[in-house]
Amino acid sequence: MFVDFEEIPEDAKVWVYPSSRKFYPNEIEVIAEKIKKFIESWKSDDTSFKASYKFLYNRFIIITADDIATELSNADIDASVSFILSLQETYEVALLDRMNVCFKQGEHVQYKDLKDFKKLLKNKALTSKSVIFDNLVNTKQDFDSFWEIAIEESWYNRFLK
Template sequence: MFVDFSSISEDAKIWIYPSSRKFYDTETPEIENLIQNFIENWKTEDENFKASYQFLYNRFIILCADDSESKLSNSDIDASVSFILELQEKYDVMLLDKMNVCFKQGEFVQYKELKDFKQLVKSKAVTGKSIVFDNLINTKFDFENYWEIPMEESWYNRFL
């Protein structure tokens, strides 16, 4: 069942899918409709299942599922990955590539391959104060507290 993101438990599972490019304003309404439709139909047979999403910076798709009363099976997770793969194909973006880094440069969110990010750190174009996104977190609590943080406070600080 689709619920408001704010009503989901802090222990809920989170999956963050950064897009290899910013989605265009003309794509955003359709993408949000597709995401909401997926969530509304995800595990419809289970009335205790609660899920939501966030679509942030026109770049990040965040799926959230509270499985405290209704456990997620492998096939439930497979369904979400299949949905993300469909979005990748439809919009010609990468959403499942975990070998990238998202960070802020001014008001803009950048998406770089890890090797290119290391070069930016080396050339001091990115510093310990630069805001990075930890797309590997897996709970709503971590998302709300540790997703968008200075590089020096993240696991990326090893590149400094």
């Protein structure tokens, strides 16, 4: 069942899908509707199942599911990955590439591969105070607290040396 993002418990599972490009305004409304329809149909036979999403910075799709009240099976996870793969194909973006880094430069969100990110650090284009997105967070609480943080406070700080 689709619920408001704030109704999902703090210990619920979160998946962050960063897009390799910003979505265009005309795409966002359509994608948001597709995500909502997917969530409404995801485990629709289980009335206690709750899930939600956020679309942030015109680039990040965040899906959360209360996997404590209702356990997610491998088939449920596969269904969500298949859905994300369909979005990748339709909109010609990468959403599942974990070898990229997203960070803020001013008000803009940048998406770079790890090698280019390390070069930016080395060349001092980014500092330890630069804001990075940790797309590997696992719970809603971690998402709320640690998704958008300074590089020095994240696991990316190992690249500052």
